[in-house]
Amino acid sequence: MTTYPDLQLYIAGEWRKSAETQPVLNPADESVIGMLPIARRADLDDALAAAVEGHKIWSRTSPAKRAAVMLKAAALMRERTEEIAYAITLEHGKPITQARQEVQRGCEFFEWDAAEAVRTYGRVIPSESDIRYIVLHQPIGPVAAFSPWNFPMSQPARKIGGALAAGCSIILKASEETPAGAIHIARAFHDAGLPAGVLNLVFGMPSEISEYLIPQTPIRLVAFTGSTAVGKHLTGIAARHMKPVLMELGGHAPVIVCDDVDPIAAALTSVARKARNAGQVCTSPTRFFVHEKLYAAFTEAFAERARTIKVGNGLDPAIQMGPVANHRRIDALEALVSDARAKGARVLAGGERVGNRGYFFPLTVLSDLPDDAQAMHVEPFGPLALINPVRSLDDAIEQANSLPFGLAAYAFTHSARNAHQLSECIEAGNISINTLEASVAETPFGGVKESGYGREGGAEGLSHYTVVKNVSHRMTL
Ligand code: NAD
Numbered sequence: 497m498t499t500y501p502d503l504q505l506y507i508a509g510e511w512r513k514s515a516e517t518q519p520v521l522n523p524a525d526e527s528v529i530g531m532l533p534i535a536r537r538a539d540l541d542d543a544l545a546a547a548v549e550g551h552k553i554w555s556r557t558s559p560a561k562r563a564a565v566m567l568k569a570a571a572l573m574r575e576r577t578e579e580i581a582y583a584i585t586l587e588h589g590k591p592i593t594q595a596r597q598e599v600q601r602g603c604e605f606f607e608w609d610a611a612e613a614v615r616t617y618g619r620v621i622p623s624e625s626d627i628r629y630i631v632l633h634q635p636i637g638p639v640a641a642f643s644p645w646n647f648p649m650s651q652p653a654r655k656i657g658g659a660l661a662a663g664c665s666i667i668l669k670a671s672e673e674t675p676a677g678a679i680h681i682a683r684a685f686h687d688a689g690l691p692a693g694v695l696n697l698v699f700g701m702p703s704e705i706s707e708y709l710i711p712q713t714p715i716r717l718v719a720f721t722g723s724t725a726v727g728k729h730l731t732g733i734a735a736r737h738m739k740p741v742l743m744e745l746g747g748h749a750p751v752i753v754c755d756d757v758d759p760i761a762a763a764l765t766s767v768a769r770k771a772r773n774a775g776q777v778c779t780s781p782t783r784f785f786v787h788e789k790l791y792a793a794f795t796e797a798f799a800e801r802a803r804t805i806k807v808g809n810g811l812d813p814a815i816q817m818g819p820v821a822n823h824r825r826i827d828a829l830e831a832l833v834s835d836a837r838a839k840g841a842r843v844l845a846g847g848e849r850v851g852n853r854g855y856f857f858p859l860t861v862l863s864d865l866p867d868d869a870q871a872m873h874v875e876p877f878g879p880l881a882l883i884n885p886v887r888s889l890d891d892a893i894e895q896a897n898s899l900p901f902g903l904a905a906y907a908f909t910h911s912a913r914n915a916h917q918l919s920e921c922i923e924a925g926n927i928s929i930n931t932l933e934a935s936v937a938e939t940p941f942g943g944v945k946e947s948g949y950g951r952e953g954g955a956e957g958l959s960h961y962t963v964v965k966n967v968s969h970r971m972t973l
Contacts, residue, residue, distance in 0.1 A: 498582040503532045503675055505539055505699065506682040508546035509692025514539065520675060523589040523819040523855045524809040530587075532675055535698040540708055543667045543696040547638040548714045550665035550693025555635040557663070557691075559613040566610035566660055569681075569688035570603040573649075576680065583676035584648050585810040589818035589855070590773055592810055601937075602653035602681070605953065608937035609657035612958050616662065627970045633962040635663030636740075637716030640709040642702065642730070643670050644722045645821055646776045646877075648677030654744075654952045655719050656681060656695060662961030664717070667696045669705045673822055706730055711737045717961065720744070721778075723875075724901075724946045731949075742960045743948035744941075746875045747778045747903030750896035751932075752918065753794055754889060754909035755787035762790075762908040763797035766881070769932035771805050771817045771859055775879035776825065778947075779904035779926070779934035782876060784883040785892040791885040795863050798883065799844035802859040807850060819855040820878050826855050829878045832871040833860060836882075841865040846879070873899060889914055897923045903947035904934035925951070 503520065504511040514533035522529045535543070554562065573580065581595035590598070621629035641655035652670050659666040670678035682697045698705060710718050710733045718734045720727055721744040734741045753762050769781055786794045810818035820826060826849055833847050846860030863883040865872055871882055886892040896905060905924040909915055915929050925943045926934045935941035940954030950960045 498579060500529050500583050500586055501676050501679050501683075503530045503679060505533050505535055506679070506686070506695070506697040507539060507543045508549075508696070509686065512539070518672060520587055520673065522586055523821050524811075525854050530676075532672055532699050535700040535705065537708070539698060540705065543698055544638075544709070544712055544714055546693035546696050547665040547667050548693075550691060550696070551635070551638050553691045554660070554665055554694045555663040559616065559663070562660060562663060563610040563613045565685070565688050565690050566606050566613070566657070569684040569690070570606040570610070572684040572687055573599060573606075573680065574603050576684070580649060580677065580680045582811075583680065584674070585818070587674045587676050588645065588648055588821050590810050591815050591818055592813065594773065595810070598647055598650050602650040602677070604937040605650060605653040605657045608953065609661035609957065612955065613661040613663075615955075616958055616962055626972055627968065630967040630969065632965045632967060634965055636961055636963045637664060638714045639664050639666040639717045639719055639961065640706070640715045641666055641668045641719040642706060642722065643668060643678065645671035645674040646773060646778075648674035649680065650677075651721055652678040652681055654721070658719070658952060658957055658961050660690075660694065662958045664961050665694045665696075667698060667709060667715075669698050669700070669702065669709075672699050672702070675699055707733060710734055710739065715739060717742065719960070724948075727948060740960070742950035742952070744778065744950075744952060745903070745943060745946065745948040746877075746901060747780075747943065747947050748783060748873075748875045748899050748901045749779055749781050749904045749906060749934075750783045750785060750892075751781045752886075752889070752892040752896060752905075752907040752909075753784065753786040753790060754907065754911065754914050755789045756910050756914070757790075757908045759786070759790035759794035760797045763794045764801055765932060767798055767801040767805065767859070770802075770881050771879060774817050774820050774857070776821060776877055780877075781906055781932055782880065782882060783872065783896070784881060785886045785895055786883060787892075788885040788887055795844065795883050798881065799861045802845040802861045802881070805859045807856050807858050809854075817859060817879060820857050821855070823855060825878045826857055829857050829860070829876060829880060832874065832876055832880060833862070836862050836865055836869040836871050839866050839869050841869055875901070889917060893918070893921050897921075900946040902944035903942075904928070906932055
């Protein structure tokens with residue numbers, strides 16, 4: 497079935513509409529595909545009350561039962577892959593094959609977190625014989641979470657999966673521009689028998705919702721994925737109310753191409769990954785630092801392949817890259833390209849918006865960028881690749897580490913010595929060598945420096961959703 501879902505809020509186990517709505521656009525043709533209800537203050541109060549009740553039930557539900565509900569919901573989402581993928585492509589623009597992959601990836605996050613639910617082990621601390629010290633990892637409490645527009649299904653899955661596996665209730669404000677992924681998740685959990693109030697889904701003006709929800713007493717954790725600027729703002733609000741945060745923020749991923757690899761193979765792998773999601777990924781490979789020996793061959797192969805990437809409506813199976821998700825990305829990309837061009841960079845592919853209906857921007861390759869080109873500092877969050885030569889690995893590492901970001905980093909090398917140096921010296925939460933995959937469900941993902949705080953996924957993923965309690969129990973009075 498391929499229909500765009502009826503957009504509603506999900507509060508206390510029920511779907512509800514709102515008198516106030518805003519349109520959701522298809523970025524491929526700018527048509528209106530749905531009207532999104534906007535939560536009013538009363539809806540947020542209902543969501544808070546529901547999350548308190550939901551938390552009472554869910555935190556006392558055994559981890560095995562929580563896992564069973566999560567696995568059932570994930571199985572339903574797998575069954576509904578076509579319907580969910582269609583909605584994602586319609587509202588976000590990405591090619592339908594990538595939308596299907598996103599649904600699978602979202603399910604993998606739920607399945608991994610469900611399996612981890614039964615492993616939030618505490619410990620017993622050795623002590624005198626008549627006293628016992630027991631460390632418990634308890635659910636932290638209701639979570640206020642905010643997910644962005646670039647992955648409509650797998651971004652909400654990260655937050656909901658962590659919270660639910662740990663035994664927490666959650667109020668998620670998903671993206672107003674791409675709401676369908678989160679709506680499908682809520683639908684699957686509803687159908688899987690999740691108790692009312694455990695998962696609540698709202699939409700509205702992001703700043704109004706975050707500024708209202710975060711200070712509320714029942715909220716015990718703030719989880720956000722988005723830009724560093726907004727992450728700092730929300731962390732400030734949370735700090736004023738002494739709430740912990742989980743922040744997955746911006747990146748500007750470096751790719752170091754060492755002198756011992758095939759430059760053509762490295763270039764072709766890189767183009768395919770750069771085109772994924774039209775580059776709108778916080779881990780997208782962006783700053784390519786290529787050893788000067790390979791620079792000409794790598795750059796030429798990269799640009800040649802980039803020019804062949806077919807851009808168009810993501811529902812067309814022949815398309816390799818869809819539109820960018822909103823007009824803000826077009827404006828940002830045009831500004832970065834024109835600034836770099838004015839400062840002497842070479843434009844080897846793309847560089848200008850395609851047509852004037854739908855937000856199409858080609859895979860764009862810039863080389864020989866001066867240090868003061870804005871693109872070398874500002875995360876492009878779009879299909880923009882920046883290629884510069886480096887003299888040595890030390891030079892490359894220094895440049896890679898020169899920004900305040902530290903989310904994902906990549907390198908191509910066959911040398912164990914290079915790989916060791918990269919693993920030790922790159923300032924990032926994730927470094928991938930000879931692969932441009934930055935994270936999978938079973939590995940911890942997150943940033944250092946201004947790329948954020950905390951980890952999602954892996955064995956570390958549930959730690960932010962739990963608090964440690966020590967129980968000291970003397971056997972006699
Ligand atoms: P933006 O900074 O306005 O918003 C980023 C995200 O935060 C959006 O999802 C938005 O709805 C949300 N947001 C904004 N203000 C908020 C607030 N006060 N309270 C709660 N949520 C709020 O920028 P944008 O144009 O939507 O996105 C572009 C930038 O965002 C990119 O340059 C990129 O750095 C970042 N981004 C990062 C990710 C990621 O996966 N880390 C995803 C999407 C966007």
